[in-house]
Structure formats: C-alpha cells, structure tokens
Amino acid sequence: MSEFGALQKKPLHHAADGRFDNPWDAWKETGLRGVLRWQLDRRLKNVPPGAWLAGIRNPTAQDFLAAFPLHELNKATVTTAPDDCITAVWLGHASVLVKMEGVTFLTDPVLSQRCSPVQWMGPRRLVQAPKLDKTVLPSLDFVVISHNHYDHLDYGTVVRLHEQYGDALTWYVPLGLRTWFHKCKITNVKELDWWQSVQHPGSSVIVAMTPAQHWSSRTGSDRRQTLWGGYAILGKQLRFWFAGDTGYCPVFREIGELYGPFDLSAIPIGAYEPRDFMKPQHVNPQEAVQIHQDVRSMQSIGIHCCTFCLTDEALDEPPQLLVKEAAAAKLPPGSFVTLQHGACLQTAAGVARNKPPLLGGA
Template identity: 35%
Template sequence: MTSAIMSAIVSSPTAPSRQPSNVAAKAHHNKHGVGFINPWPSYLERSGPQMMGKMLWLRLSGQWKDPDTTPPTVPVRQPEFLPSRQTGKLRATWLGHACYYVEFPGGLRVLFDPVFTERCSPFSWVGPKRFTEMPCQVEDIPFIDAVVISHNHYDHLSHPTIQRIAKKYPNAHYFVGLGNKPWFTHMGLDDTNVTEMDWWEEKEFTLSPAERGEGDQKQADISAVIGCLPCQHTSARTAFDKAHTLWASWSITSGGKKIWFGGDTGYRTVPMVPEGEFDYSDKYADLPHCPAFAQIGELRGPFDLGLIPIGAYDPRHIMSPMHANPYDSVNIFVDTKCKRALGIHWGTWVLTSEEVMEPPKVLKQALKWKGIEEEGVFGTCDIGESRVIE
C-alpha cells in the first residue's frame, strides 16, 4: 500500500466474540464509589501512602537496594521500520518499556503505550529517568493508524508524546479504557478519534484511503477487531484519582494474525517470604491467582503473539498485586494461550529494586520451571529490534 491518508470507521462487530457468562454484572465497576476495582481475591488493595510508607521503611532499615544502571545494560538499536504497508507477516518492534510498534499483514500499524520522553513523570526535571536511550523519535515512525493505551500511569501514557503523535499523525485513532477519553479531548483531540471501551467489549476498526489516486486503484480497506480485556492493575495521574479510569489488556486481530497486549498487570498477591524462599513452592500453592487470563485464553485465544510484562516486581510483597514477575508472566502466557511472547515492562526506567538485567534471566528459569524449553517461544529482544512472527 502507498502512504495515502487513511480515514477510520469504528463500529460494533458484526460477529461478536464470546464473553464470560457474568459479564453483564460488571463486577469491576465500583458500586460503592467512583471508578473501578479488581474484583478478585488475587488482588490486595493498598493506598498510595501505604505503599510509600512500606518503601520508605525499607530504605530507612537498609533493606532497599538500588539497581546498578551502569552501562552496558539493554542494547539499543536504531529501528528499521517497513517503508510501506506491504507486508505478509506479523512484525513487532520493541521501543522500550511497554511500548511496541506492531506491523500487521495487510497494512495495519499499531503503537502500544508510547512514552517518548526522558522521564516517566508529570515533570521534565524530576522522576524516573531513562537508563537506556530512546531508539527513535515519534516522527521516525512511518505510519500510526491506532494508538492503544493500557492505563494512565506516566510510564504508559505521556502527555508530550500524545501531543507529538497528534501533530504528526492527526488521523491516528486512540483506543482507551473507560473514563480516559476526557483526558484526550482536553488536549484538543477530536473526540471522534478516541474510543473508550469496557472489559470484554470489541470494536471493528476499518481504514480506507481518503482519496484513491491512480496508484491506489487496487488498494483494499484495512480491517481489524480490537478487544478491551481485563488485567489486574490500577490507574492514577494524581494523588486524588486512583482507579477513577479503567486499566486493561488488549487484543487485536488483523490480516489473519491475532495479538494480546498485557500492558501492566499482576497475577497474584504474595506476602513477605523469607529471603531466598520460592513463592511458587507448595507452601504458597493456595495463594489465589487472577482468573481473568484463563478466561481470555478460553474465550479469545489462541494468540499468535503475546506482549507480556516481566519487570518492576521487587519488593515482591509490595509489587506483586499489580506487577508480574517472570514466573507470573509465564503462567499468564500459558493461561492466555499465546503461541509466542515477548517480554515488556522492563529495561527502560528504574521503578523497583530488582537488578535491571534480572527479568530476562529469571524468565529463562521460569520457562524451564514450567516445562517450556522450546527456543524462542517466550523471550526478550534489544530495544529497537524487530521480530517477525511466523
């Protein structure tokens, strides 16, 4: 396909996918207040002050360890994006942390959780700073048809980044969880370019050339089905709006390929355990895990590719309700019925206390523990590297 401007139509699916039998109950909607909840015993609710207090105590008691970010850490490459929409294979490029650019067969181009700033913070002068370089700039990406946002935390939703995308790609369409649309329209985006969705909801997304010139006579429309799905996390942009907007994982089907984007999620809540003790041993077998991922696999899987978080998990007793460690990630991989997966949510900012290069090492151990030893089934790649998914 050429670089002709594409116009988008978002509609209800003609053939909706299966949903859980209790979806109408909307258990994740907060019936006693504003916003949303995680409706499973696998999640433990803690307030911001509670978490900050626990982390402060770890620092004061000398138990907190600051990761070493001295180079070399994660290799960074200059991405090689396809110059046209002509591709017969699924292609995914990691742009750091949770940001992936996915090129689908048939021409669809999707950007997930883009943050193209030095810091993931409301301020440019304070907050977590990148320890790896940005592999490119927003303006280097040749096509952006859809931007998918998992939730509104600053390491997943960036005001300066969205401004740049809107300027360079004014026809890009944004898919977000419930409650997030006002943030985009407040920035001046046309509200017809933003679609809010609830868990288990789907939309058909159709792109057509705005004008068909002589070279575009045989150009077909691009179609996709985009699904908003559960995950175990929370949201906030200030100290006063926790869980006011919905967090989500996402599925996209286009060009005969289907992917699942985990965004940011926990899997189970783990208590403080003695140092060196394995929290997946028989001693902790009764800890509940989030049932949503098995539902996703059963009702919407299998997926050709999963983009699954593997980092920001220590201290485990604090972070486990909302961040998966690689053992959790491998269970999520199995539950969601992904055929292959790539790790996200690591290698960019120091958000927690594990060593920055630990997640991919532990991922290999977790795969072996789960009996998944086939090379390349679930791995990681360099920042800026593209992987072709057969």
C-alpha cells in the first residue's frame, strides 16, 4: 500500500448490476436517440462531413501539414533527459510519452492509422504518428490506459508494444480491462479502481488512478462494463497527471487536494461539439482551464485534439480557443499550452526548461 492508502476514497461509482456509474449531477447519459439527433443537427447546420480547419472547409493533406507540423521523435530526447524535471512528448490525440524520476511511460498509446475496430474504415489519422520502437525508445517501463474506447485503447498498438518490450512492460488499466489484455496474451496487467494507488516495481514512483466523468464500450452491448479514469504519477519530487477522457465535474478539486500540485498535467481540450451532446463526456478549452486550476497544475499541455476527426468543431479550433481561455483566466503565460505533434516539453515546479513549438498561435 502506498503512502496515500489511508486517504483513498470510494465514490459511489459501482452500480448494483456490476457496471460502473458517474456519481455526479453533471453526468447525463447519451444513447442512440442523442446520436441520431446529433447527426440530423449537423446536416442542418451544414457542418462539413469530414475533417476541416478554421476557414478551410475542404482542406488538403498539405493544409493539415501546415496546420499541424510533425516533429520526428529523437532517441536523445528521452534517453538523455535530465532526472530533475518531467520530459513529455505529445504523440498526438491522448498519447503522451513521459520520462520522470527514472521511469518512462506512455498514456493511451494509439499509433495506428485509424481509431476503429478495423483498419479499413473509421476515423483516420490526419497527422502521422511518430516512429516509436526500440531504435528511438530503448526501454519503456509502463503504460497507463484511461478506458477502452478505440481512440484510447488500440489493439494494433498494444500488440506492437508488447512484442517490442515484452513482459517487462507493465500495463495499468481500469477495473474490468484485465480480461481484454489476457486475450491479447498480455499478463503483466494491474487493474486499478478510482483512488487506488500502487508503487511501480523497481522504482519509487506511485501510480494512482483518479476519477473522470466518462463511459466505456467497445461493442455497443458492453456499455459501462469496465471503468474509466485518469492517473496521477507521483515521484519523490515530481508529479504528473493524465486526465484521461472526461466531462467537467466537481471531482477535480478533490484530485488537486489529494495529489496536487502537479508539475505537469495532460488535459483534454478537443472533441467538444455539439455542446449539448458532448458536454457530459468531453470538456471544451474553457472547462479544461478550470480543470487545470482545480487540480492545482503548475503547467499543463492540451491533448485529445488535432489528430482524428471525431466531432463537429474545426480540427485546429481547440488550441486556438485554449490560448484565449488561458488569457481570460489570467493564467501565467505558457502555463497551459498545446504542443505541436512530436514536440517535447521539459518542466518542473512550473518552470519550463525549454521552448517547444506550440499550436494555437501561442
């Protein structure tokens, strides 16, 4: 049991039928009727049928490349990173490569061309994933998975990482997901409940699962059968928080009180339109800024954007709005930014050690 064991809490998120619930008034269940209404409304509003950019309804591949420059992942970026700061590389969507206090880990790695049950249809990448194998990342200690949606848990990526790093790679997953990994012939899996924490073997780092307001499903009939959440990665000196996928709710103040302040947080800022449908499950940039403040994050990066077209807003809108919302909230300059794909931020105690290339005009 970690030093935080005595402080663990158990929200009423375990339903009587064995599924999981969101125990906050901010949650609203959306079903097929809501999806159909969304699709009808987007036609009425003349939303482009595919990915689009602000001011460009039918962008080309060159337009996307200009909007989202891609930086090649360099082996030295992670292997030579100093130990006294957090080094974070945004790989696109919710995938972040992090090194801190002697451990290297990934959040929700999705490196396939599509976030879909199959690779011949479904949302495709509009920005290529950086190369990630042992030639650029010789060692990888663990992976944290927030939930089982296809844009966060990708079979092809999971199998590839297991083939590259073997059983030494630990997978931290929400309750109910161990069975899925066992079917992939992966056994080094540790299930966690909200507020549960464990020490990663061979290190002083603690992995703690934190609540989020979301849901789970991979087949349609398995809705909310497995849990969802985020993760606080707690070292002796440094603290990192990955929000996962979430709508806004009061729990973030509790996370900040228990585990904060954080040297760096990865907070979703995209996939928020239409607001009446997405609000319970996805925050917008304004709510993301509020989460940044609630969890007492000294520095944050925006994720869950600019990679796959999942909702109605322009693909480049989230980082642009984040710049405006951070200024409106009077956050210190540079304290909440969106990295360019493949870019690296090094930070500790709210002080950035470098000046990475950013999205959103910041």
